[in-house]
Amino acid sequence: MGKYQLDYKGMQLVEKFHEKYSNVKDDKKARVQALLKKAGKKK
Template sequence: MGKYQLDYKGMQQVERFHEKHSTVKSDKKARVQALLKQAKKKTGK
């Protein structure tokens, strides 16, 4: 096993950290595309 082993609480903190820092990039891309779709709808009317 590894040198550093985390208990349940530590694993939750690590998971939360990775979720927080990994989804920001994908959320920005999804948000930009959603805004572009809205802009196209507004200009198309």
């Protein structure tokens, strides 16, 4: 893992952090696609 070794609690915190911020990107992509579909229907 490198210079800093994490204990079990630290690893859980890091996983939660990455899950939180990795899902945000997916949600943005899905939201943009949904908006594009709505805009296409209006035209």
